[in-house]
Amino acid sequence: MKIACLAGDGIGPEIMAEAKKVLAALDLPDIETADADVGGAAYKAHGHPLPPETLALCKASDAILFGAVGDPSCDNLERHLRPEQAILGLRQALTLFANLRPATMFPGLEDMSALRPEVAREIDLLIVRELNGDVYFGEKAIRTLDDGRRQGFDFMSYAEDEVRRIAHVAFRAAQGRDKRLCSVDKANVLETSQLWRDVVIETSAEYPDVELSHMYVDNAAMQLVRNPGQFDVVVTGNLFGDILSDQASMCVGSIGLLASASLGEAQTDFGTFGLYEPIHGSAPDIAGTGKANPMAMILSLAMLLRHSLGLEAQAQQVEAAVAKALEAGVKGADLGGGAGTAEIGDAIVDLL
Amino acid sequence: MKIACLAGDGIGPEIMAEAKKVLAALDLPDIETADADVGGAAYKAHGHPLPPETLALCKASDAILFGAVGDPSCDNLERHLRPEQAILGLRQALTLFANLRPATMFPGLEDMSALRPEVAREIDLLIVRELNGDVYFGEKAIRTLDDGRRQGFDFMSYAEDEVRRIAHVAFRAAQGRDKRLCSVDKANVLETSQLWRDVVIETSAEYPDVELSHMYVDNAAMQLVRNPGQFDVVVTGNLFGDILSDQASMCVGSIGLLASASLGEAQTDFGTFGLYEPIHGSAPDIAGTGKANPMAMILSLAMLLRHSLGLEAQAQQVEAAVAKALEAGVKGADLGGGAGTAEIGDAIVDLL
Ligand SMILES: CC(C)[C@H](C(=O)O)[C@@H](O)C(=O)O
Ligand SMILES: CC(C)[C@H](C(=O)O)[C@@H](O)C(=O)O
Numbered sequence: 126m127k128i129a130c131l132a133g134d135g136i137g138p139e140i141m142a143e144a145k146k147v148l149a150a151l152d153l154p155d156i157e158t159a160d161a162d163v164g165g166a167a168y169k170a171h172g173h174p175l176p177p178e179t180l181a182l183c184k185a186s187d188a189i190l191f192g193a194v195g196d197p198s199c200d201n202l203e204r205h206l207r208p209e210q211a212i213l214g215l216r217q218a219l220t221l222f223a224n225l226r227p228a229t230m231f232p233g234l235e236d237m238s239a240l241r242p243e244v245a246r247e248i249d250l251l252i253v254r255e256l257n258g259d260v261y262f263g264e265k266a267i268r269t270l271d272d273g274r275r276q277g278f279d280f281m282s283y284a285e286d287e288v289r290r291i292a293h294v295a296f297r298a299a300q301g302r303d304k305r306l307c308s309v310d311k312a313n314v315l316e317t318s319q320l321w322r323d324v325v326i327e328t329s330a331e332y333p334d335v336e337l338s339h340m341y342v343d344n345a346a347m348q349l350v351r352n353p354g355q356f357d358v359v360v361t362g363n364l365f366g367d368i369l370s371d372q373a374s375m376c377v378g379s380i381g382l383l384a385s386a387s388l389g390e391a392q393t394d395f396g397t398f399g400l401y402e403p404i405h406g407s408a409p410d411i412a413g414t415g416k417a418n419p420m421a422m423i424l425s426l427a428m429l430l431r432h433s434l435g436l437e438a439q440a441q442q443v444e445a446a447v448a449k450a451l452e453a454g455v456k457g458a459d460l461g462g463g464a465g466t467a468e469i470g471d472a473i474v475d476l477l
Numbered sequence: 478m479k480i481a482c483l484a485g486d487g488i489g490p491e492i493m494a495e496a497k498k499v500l501a502a503l504d505l506p507d508i509e510t511a512d513a514d515v516g517g518a519a520y521k522a523h524g525h526p527l528p529p530e531t532l533a534l535c536k537a538s539d540a541i542l543f544g545a546v547g548d549p550s551c552d553n554l555e556r557h558l559r560p561e562q563a564i565l566g567l568r569q570a571l572t573l574f575a576n577l578r579p580a581t582m583f584p585g586l587e588d589m590s591a592l593r594p595e596v597a598r599e600i601d602l603l604i605v606r607e608l609n610g611d612v613y614f615g616e617k618a619i620r621t622l623d624d625g626r627r628q629g630f631d632f633m634s635y636a637e638d639e640v641r642r643i644a645h646v647a648f649r650a651a652q653g654r655d656k657r658l659c660s661v662d663k664a665n666v667l668e669t670s671q672l673w674r675d676v677v678i679e680t681s682a683e684y685p686d687v688e689l690s691h692m693y694v695d696n697a698a699m700q701l702v703r704n705p706g707q708f709d710v711v712v713t714g715n716l717f718g719d720i721l722s723d724q725a726s727m728c729v730g731s732i733g734l735l736a737s738a739s740l741g742e743a744q745t746d747f748g749t750f751g752l753y754e755p756i757h758g759s760a761p762d763i764a765g766t767g768k769a770n771p772m773a774m775i776l777s778l779a780m781l782l783r784h785s786l787g788l789e790a791q792a793q794q795v796e797a798a799v800a801k802a803l804e805a806g807v808k809g810a811d812l813g814g815g816a817g818t819a820e821i822g823d824a825i826v827d828l829l
Contacts, residue, residue: 209665239596239703260612260633265668275637277672281612282630284622311716313561316617320629346720347727350702351591364663368720372698380699 126156126395126434129186131163131179134208135407136417136466137192143419143470144190144426147446150474151439159186163215164208164407165196174199174211180218183400187393188433189215190426191402197409208407216256221387221400222287223294224254224366225428228353228373231382231451237460238378240353247354248377251302253295254366256387258287259317261363281317283362288324294388295360296332305336305357309345309365321362342369349373370404380405381418381459382447384425386432395435401425411458415465418457420447423473446476478508478747478786481538483515483531486560487759488769488818489544495771495822496542496778499798502826503782503791511538516560516759517548526551526563532570535752539745540785541567542778543754549761560759568608573739573752574639575646576606576718577780580705580725583734583803589812590730592705599706600729603654605647606718608739610639611669613715633669635714640676646740647712648684657688657709661697661717673714694721701725722756732757733770733811734799736777738784747787753777763810767817770809772799775825798828 128148132141145158161167161179168174174194183189194208204210215221230238230248238245263280270276292308299306308325310318322339329337340348342365348355349369353376361369374380383404391398403421411417424447431440455472456462464472480500484493497510513519513531520526526546535541546560556562567573582590582600590597615632622628644660651658660677662670674691681689692700694717700707701721705728713721726732735756743750755773763769776799783792807824808814816824 204665204671207665213666239592241591241593244591261666267668267672270636275672275676276634277667277669278632278634279667279669280630281633282628284626284628286626311719313556313559314565314613315629315631316619317629317631319556320619320627324627343719343723346698346724347732350724350727365720367663367695368698368717371695372702372724375699375702 127186128156128158128429129183129189130158130160131189131191132160133164133192133194133407134166134196135193135409135412137194137407139412139415139417139466140403140419140422141190141192143466144422146470146474147423147426147443147477150477151442153436153439163191163211164194165199167211168199168202168206168208174206174208175214180215183215183219187395188398188429189400190429191400192422193403193405193407195407195409213261215400216387217262219389219398219400220257221389222255222257223291223388224256224370225298225386225388226252226254226370226374226383226404228252228377228383230377231379231448233451234379234460238376240376244352244354245376245378250353250356250373251298251358252366252370252373253291253298253358253360254370255287255291255362258283259363281315283317283321285320285324288321289328290390291360292325292328295358296328296335299335299358300332303357304334307338307340307356307359309340309342309359309361309369311342313341317362325360345369346372349376374404379460380421381457382420382424384421384428386428388432393433396433399429399433401429415467416458417466418459419466419470420457423447423470442477446473449476479538480508480510480781481535481541482510482512483541483543484512485516485544485546485759486518486548487545487761487764489546489759491764491767491769491818492755492771492774493542493544495818496774498822498826499775499778499795499829502829503794505788505791515543515563516546517551519563520551520554520558520560526558526560527566535567535571539747540750540781541752542781543752544774545755545757545759547759547761565613567752568739569614571741571750571752572609573741574607574609575643575740576608576722577650577738577740578604578606578722578726578735578756580604580729580735582729583731585803586731586812590728592728596704596706597728597730602705602708602725603650603710604718604722604725605643605650605710605712606722607639607643607714610635611715633667635669635673637672637676640673641680642742643712644677644680647710648680648687651687651710652684655709656686659690659692659708659711661692661694661711661713661721663694665693677712697721698724701728726756731812732773733809734772734776736773736780738780740784745785748785751781751785753781767819768810769818770811771818771822772809775799775822794829798825801828
């Protein structure tokens with residue numbers, strides 16, 4: 126089993142090192158890791174944020190462990206050379222269409238949230254975001270109209286098969302949880318959303334045990350503030366998912382603890398091919414200081430073990446070790462503690 | 478001076494009655510009001526949510542006072558006949574391009590917010606949302622592709638003049654406040670956003686006294702949870718504005734108190750032509766029970782007096798009366814109080 130490790134920019138390499146420590150400590154037979162450049166680091170070394178060698182390595186692997194991309198020194202590059210394009214390129218080239226973003230309150234960390242503790246405490250939701258369609262990859266340009274005005278445009282669309290495959294992922298996820306699925310769209314304005322809603326309803330016939338509801342995106346943004354505890358699984362398109370999943374993460378308060386999976390269609394021998402990354406960014410302001418919290422990165426490794434390698438027991442072992450470290454007061458600066466990157470990684474390894 | 482009163486559906490007529498009481502109590506000379514049907518009520522009476530007579534009345538008026546539209550019994554109508562289309566139709570037909578949505582914490586109501594009081598207390602922001610462009614009014618359809626698959630699509634775009642006119646509104650609003658403007662877009666993915674950003678930067682040259690910043694929409698959704706107090710004026714497109722303005726309102730906690738203005742290009746003799754409405758909906762569940770809180774409707778009237786009729790003193794008088802009523806404990810069910818619709822209206826009239 127082969128894991129491609131793409132550390133990326135900023136704090137990426139530091140937190141990746143801790144995830145690798147944890148992987149080594151699990152002492153799994155037949156697991157091989159290989160590193161490749163991505164993001165601003167790749168641009169600087171190879172002239173492109175997603176070099177062909179990196180993509181080739183990913184394709185030859187069973188799963189990808191991804192740190193973070195984003196480098197302020199690349200801000201003025203042309204769009205297609207900016208670090209973020211690497212993640213968009215990987216999603217598209219590897220058909221990573223299903224982004225799973227769990228947002229769950231960690232017991233004892235309610236005070237980290239800007240929400241009142243009694244509201245924050247109830248958060249236990251999973252956002253399933255579509256990653257390959259919508260307005261992200263449609264035709265787009267800035268052009269000059271006949272009358273001389275500049276216009277920016279982007280084509281938004283979903284085809285029925287794109288909606289159906291993400292709906293299946295979401296319904297199945299709901300079956301494994303509280304069996305409630307809320308589909309978020311803007312069907313009162315967008316035809317893309319109307320088709321989305323039609324296809325989600327059609328797909329629901331195969332999941333009579335899951336309770337399906339629909340919510341407009343503006344209302345969903347309100348409900349995530351008012352009472353995020355009402356949600357079990359939320360499924361939505363690429364653009365709304367980008368916004369709502371970040372909002373939901375922040376409701377939890379500790380984005381240094383949240384992991385995500387981007388799953389493809391391809392099945393490996395042990396699970397589903399996928400990319401795993403913390404939801405936080407490359408945090409250039411603290412890069413190199415040894416202060417980054419590697420927990421989200423380590424929890425991303427746990428998701429990788431579960432979804433791509435079929436190692437559920439080991440995934441739980443890692444998650445339990447992180448929870449125990451938190452209980453024992455091992456907290457990074459983001460949680461108001463004083464533990465450094467390596468210290469946190471070591472503590473988790475000890476607890477394994 | 479002529480005000481078109483469009484009460485609409487659900488609690489619309491009940492709260493409109495209280496706003497009219499307040500207007501009458503101000504005893505302004507030369508103000509005339511005229512009623513017209515809109516929304517589900519208009520569909521039932523005339524077969525269309527925005528009948529030609531209603532539009533004609535609006536065009537012949539200096540300002541529009543709007544209640545709320547939305548009627549569950551219309552849910553299965555074809556899209557163009559649904560109540561919400563009335564508001565989209567008015568925005569487009571009357572070129573109401575600038576939506577101003579202030580979100581400010583009312584002193585003493587911090588406990589109504591799901592945010593921690595120390596976070597909620599700091600909220601004092603204005604969202605300026607563009608209303609005539611973006612993916613709302615572009616070409617859209619559900620079609621069958623050559624390969625037989627159904628596809629929903631919507632064309633997203635902004636032309637430079639559309640961005641420029643809303644940018645001017647936002648910069649001027651910032652000049653009248655804390656002189657900080659944050660433009661929200663998704664320029665790392667959307668060309669529509671890239672043009673938006675370019676034009677906002679160009680326009681900023683005319684406002685050297687305003688500090689301009691830019692934020693991606695996913696980050697903005699996070700920051701509105703983490704620390705909404707950081708914002709002064711936020712300017713954004715139609716779709717992101719729909720989501721973020723509702724999120725910001727809910728951060729305040731008491732959506733029964735929040736008013737909005739949708740301003741056009743046309744200048745009346747006394748100010749800018751505009752439509753004024755509470756940000757809450759038609760609340761069909763409590764319609765007819767006399768429980769709706771008319772404060773947001775009455776505060777919408779105050780915005781109308783200010784922006785369209787140039788009656789700043791009277792606008793402040795109304796706002797002060799609402800604040801006094803709240804201080805005196807006159808609270809609707811939405812604020813945990815027991816005051817009914819008419820009782821609240823009467824209390825405000827008494828305090829004028
Ligand atoms: C970096 C950016 C292109 C990306 C997105 O919008 O998808 C990011 O915000 C995310 O959510 O992974
Ligand atoms: C009813 C709907 C079409 C409308 C919108 O999306 O603009 C509403 O949500 C609003 O914000 O006024």
